[in-house]
Amino acid sequence: MRRRMRRTAALLALAALILGLSGCGSVQETPTIRVGVALYLQEDTFLSTVVQDLEQQARVREEALGVKLNFNIADARSSQASQNEQVDRFLQQDYDVICVNLVDRTAAAVIVDKAQAAGVPIVFFNRQPVEEDLDRWDQAYYVGSKADRAGILQGQIVLEAWKKEPAALDRNGDGILQYVMLEGEPGHQDALLRTEYCVKTLVDAGVAVEKLDSNNADWVRGQATLRMQQWLETFGDEIEVVFANNDDMALGAIDACLAAGMTEAELPxxxxxxxxxxxxxxxADGTLKGTVQNDAAGQAESILDLCCALASGQSAASAVELEDGKYVWLEYTAVTQENLEDFLPEE
Known part of the structure; x- marks a missing residue:
């Protein structure tokens, strides 16, 4: 309720600003808010979902406010140098707000300093900058979810299945869960925390585990398929659990298993x-046993709330609930067949 009230207040303030800009009497052009969005890799499945949600929600917001929300999406294709150039162009073209999904989370300081010099608010999302970098300016914010929580929920999905029917997971009957780990980029905070906490959750619950192997697949489905093919050749049916730091890599593991001739019942x-x-x-089809919802629609909504507030000269706190004056945290949710219906789109 508090979040909705903040958003309503910010929208009313923006609408009032728009009326002031439009003036009275003669017909004026529709006011436009220009937002530059710099993505680390647009073909990333989750990011493409965030962008789709952002654009869809923007159309609804436009109609409600009588304003044009212009989002310019730029794809860095995993190059921080390219992303820096994209941010430079947004600043040179006087965009009202810039949103950045960092290629390298340690590179935020340069971007923050450039935005501050130009007086353009900046919203980082989904890839959390180093805290000290975000603190360099009071008009820099972050929208995302806490990565350790995703790992914990992954571990809990496996733990619940273990408690319910241990033999279904412990196929060799040794009382130990043998697993492999598909990790995101080396050194990436989300990859490190998801990797750590999914296993820690099982160990803390008293489940014996054994890591057969782990390797980076850089969040990419095709790379994960290759890793899993190698592991199947090495370990075969010793692999009882596959942890993947994101869904694309999990689907890549499934691709490898199915290509190897496994049936659904034989999959790890x-x-x-x-x-x-x-x-x-x-x-839904049972090949993926569970995932953890990273709230794409919620991230898009919070990004849009911030953009509308900041572009209208309102405070970020008037539109979103901030932690430490900087952070908008969205909750993760575990998804299995038991609650899948809650997450499927309405027909």
Missing amino acids: FIVGVDATPPALEAV
Whole structure:
């Protein structure tokens, strides 16, 4: 309720500003808010979902406010140098707000300093900057979810299945869960925390685990398929659980298993993160045992709330609930076949 009241107040303030800009009498052009959005990799399935949600919600917001929301989406294709150039162009073209999904989370300081010098508010999302970098300016914010929580929920999905029917997971009957780990980028905070906490959750609950192997697949489905093919050749049916730091890699593991001739019943217990549409389909058909919803629609909504407030000269706190004056945190939610219906789009 508090969040809705903040958003309503910010929208009323923006509407009042728009009326003031439009003036009275003669017909004026529709006011436009220009937002530059710099993505680390647009083909990333989760990011593409965030962008789709952002654009869809913007159309609704436009109609309500009588304003044009112009989002310019730029794809850095995993190059921080390219992303820096994209941000430079947004600043040179006097965009009202800039939103950045960082290629390298340690590179935020340069971007923050450039935005501050130009007086343009900046919203980072989904890839959390180093705290000290975000603190360099009071008009820099972050929208995302806490990565350790995703790992915990992944571990809980496996734990609940273990408690319910241990033999279904412990196929060799040794009382130990043998697992492999598909990780995101080396050194990436989300990859590190998801990797750590999914296993820690099982260990803290008294489940014996054994890591057969782990490797980075850079969040990419095709790379994960290759990793899983190698592991199947090395370990075969010793692999009982596959942890993947995101859904694309989880789906890549499934691709490798199916290509190897496994039936659904023979697949390891595979879990991912994001609850992307393809992953939800895999949960429905039973090949993916669970995922963790990374709230794409919620992130898009919070980004849009911030953009509207900041562009109208209102405080960020008037539109969103901030933690430490900087952070908008969205909750993760575990998704399995038991609650899948709650996450499927309405027909």
